[in-house]
Amino acid sequence: MTSIEVWAPRARRVDLDTGDAVIPMNRGDRPGWFHTTLPSGAACYAFRLDGGPPRPDPRSRRQPRGVHSPSAPDDPAAFRWTDSAWRGRPLPGAVIYELHIGTFTPEGTFDAAMAKLDHLVALGIDFVEVMPVAAFNGDHGWGYDGVALWAVHEPYGGPEALRRFVDACHARGLGVLLDVVYNHLGPSGNYLADFGPYFTDAHGTPWGAAVNLDDAGSDEVRAFIIDNALFWLRDNHIDGLRLDAVHALIDTRAVHLLEELSAAVDDLATHTGRHLHLIAETDRNDPRTITPRGDGGLGIHAQWSDDFHHALHSALTGERQGYYCDFGDLAAFGKVLTSAFFHNGTYSTFRARHHGRPVDTDTLDTTHFIVSLQTHDQVGNRAQGDRIGASLPEGLRKVAAALLLTSPFTPQLFMGEEWAASTPWQYFTSHPEPELADAVRKGRRAEFAAYGWSPDEVPDPQDPATFARSKLHWPERTRGPHAALLSWYRSLIALRKAEPALTDPTFAHVEVHFDEADRWIVVRRGPLHIAANLSPAPRTVPVPSAEPPTTILLASAPGVRLDGTALTLPPESAAVIRCAEPR
Numbered sequence: 001m002t003s004i005e006v007w008a009p010r011a012r013r014v015d016l017d018t019g020d021a022v023i024p025m026n027r028g029d030r031p032g033w034f035h036t037t038l039p040s041g042a043a044c045y046a047f048r049l050d051g052g053p054p055r056p057d058p059r060s061r062r063q064p065r066g067v068h069s070p071s072a073p074d075d076p077a078a079f080r081w082t083d084s085a086w087r088g089r090p091l092p093g094a095v096i097y098e099l100h101i102g103t104f105t106p107e108g109t110f111d112a113a114m115a116k117l118d119h120l121v122a123l124g125i126d127f128v129e130v131m132p133v134a135a136f137n138g139d140h141g142w143g144y145d146g147v148a149l150w151a152v153h154e155p156y157g158g159p160e161a162l163r164r165f166v167d168a169c170h171a172r173g174l175g176v177l178l179d180v181v182y183n184h185l186g187p188s189g190n191y192l193a194d195f196g197p198y199f200t201d202a203h204g205t206p207w208g209a210a211v212n213l214d215d216a217g218s219d220e221v222r223a224f225i226i227d228n229a230l231f232w233l234r235d236n237h238i239d240g241l242r243l244d245a246v247h248a249l250i251d252t253r254a255v256h257l258l259e260e261l262s263a264a265v266d267d268l269a270t271h272t273g274r275h276l277h278l279i280a281e282t283d284r285n286d287p288r289t290i291t292p293r294g295d296g297g298l299g300i301h302a303q304w305s306d307d308f309h310h311a312l313h314s315a316l317t318g319e320r321q322g323y324y325c326d327f328g329d330l331a332a333f334g335k336v337l338t339s340a341f342f343h344n345g346t347y348s349t350f351r352a353r354h355h356g357r358p359v360d361t362d363t364l365d366t367t368h369f370i371v372s373l374q375t376h377d378q379v380g381n382r383a384q385g386d387r388i389g390a391s392l393p394e395g396l397r398k399v400a401a402a403l404l405l406t407s408p409f410t411p412q413l414f415m416g417e418e419w420a421a422s423t424p425w426q427y428f429t430s431h432p433e434p435e436l437a438d439a440v441r442k443g444r445r446a447e448f449a450a451y452g453w454s455p456d457e458v459p460d461p462q463d464p465a466t467f468a469r470s471k472l473h474w475p476e477r478t479r480g481p482h483a484a485l486l487s488w489y490r491s492l493i494a495l496r497k498a499e500p501a502l503t504d505p506t507f508a509h510v511e512v513h514f515d516e517a518d519r520w521i522v523v524r525r526g527p528l529h530i531a532a533n534l535s536p537a538p539r540t541v542p543v544p545s546a547e548p549p550t551t552i553l554l555a556s557a558p559g560v561r562l563d564g565t566a567l568t569l570p571p572e573s574a575a576v577i578r579c580a581e582p583r
Helices: 110-114 117-123 158-171 218-235 257-272 306-317 330-339 376-380 394-405 434-449 464-469 474-478 480-498
Strands: 002-007 014-017 022-024 033-038 046-049 096-099 127-130 148-152 175-180 199-205 208-211 240-243 277-280 302-304 346-348 353-355 369-372 410-414 510-515 520-525 528-533 539-542 549-555 561-563 566-569 573-579
Touching (some): 014 033, 117 480, 148 158, 148 218, 175 218, 218 257, 257 277, 306 369, 306 394, 330 510, 394 480, 394 573, 474 480, 480 549, 520 539, 528 539, 566 573
Parallel strands (some): 096 127, 096 410, 127 175, 175 240, 277 302, 369 410
Antiparallel strands (some): 002 033, 014 022, 014 046, 346 353, 510 520, 528 573, 549 573, 561 566
């Protein structure tokens, strides 16, 4: 017999509907809670509130027939785990790899993704970050329209397939991070408001009513989110969560939800003896997000730094539109390397206001910041989903990789980046409702019309071909320039792991020199210097060091030469050199 309970404070009566019987539920000791047991042999169930239509369980563990259908029980404890010795991995020194299950392989399932894990191990990856898998309506999508936050999307293989994937990752020494969305739910199949005050009109969001974190009834809503996070970490052996757009979690209470969540996760880590991580996506440039709770912060373990991406992307491509308008020169990239944020209280032209807050580089270390050259957002939110490799010559692709993977921060790759995948990553949906599909299609075209794109140039998100185009083409990674770039990524990651200076977490040991006119930059990391020539002409670059350079550890192109303290770099190339330690 399986215990079933539900929070429905607005209901006078709640019945459990198994399809074969309608069973009245009992009121629990906690206000608003109802409970009963699921009869033996019952495969699915739903709730009826005050005699209304059947509704899936807000904490449903499975939705085998879709998000509008009855829920099914699922017991993670019944899975035969083989990772009892696994204690997780620390974030410092790690390299993260972001992937989307539906497009990572032709099959688009967890089991198919398992077959590619050895590729990630050979690349040198430490953590696999899986984009959201919470059940949503339709077969394919990015995952940010999830509505059954405890259930795994069935087309990916469901909850058992997720556990097989996690277990297989741990067997290979790979940690697993899961992208979760707590700031909104999708538009189709969201029945939470039928059960209780999960949303509030006290705050507005781009998605409508805000998740209720601070209004009447918010205690249970916060518990719903924290219990969900612990469910993934504890019951499904996930090693960490990437928290989507936490700036959209509007919470005016004295103890912010993120502070409460970080305390709960730290308690679980202590109890289990495992490394557990919370990574925030936030556009606030506020280091208080990752400041320890004891020092007045929220206690999140790491956060994305979009400024790093913007500074590197615009320096490489010359793009200055939209949020790139304050970036583009090497000075911007140099500032990010030494302070994590470009906008740290400075004026943001894009926002038409001052933005951000300075990082205390004496108390926060560099590994708290996750940086990238590409992410699902930065590629997929371009009109045609074109990757940066589509617009960069081969030399600059290698320069970009060198600047990312030797940076003082925690680097993250986006699937296929390591071989300059020719496939785009486009915005795709499969909403079954015609009116919703049409609204998404029109909204996408209107969004890019403001940037001068013709509607015919913006792929239709609902067209199955848009989804198919976004799937990786694995055979190309062994061919020509793709294979050469993959070898370069492997060499850079191996060097990062072999050289302690490249994982030194202190800002104090980062020094940047550059020449805007000649388009070169040198980043000093202790005894190592990373020199990059972004220009189409050779450059002779001074190596500022107390001791002369002695060794070229890695070079992206032939023709790199050392002559005393001068380094000659071919066009669009990079090198890592070692200087003798000062006496």
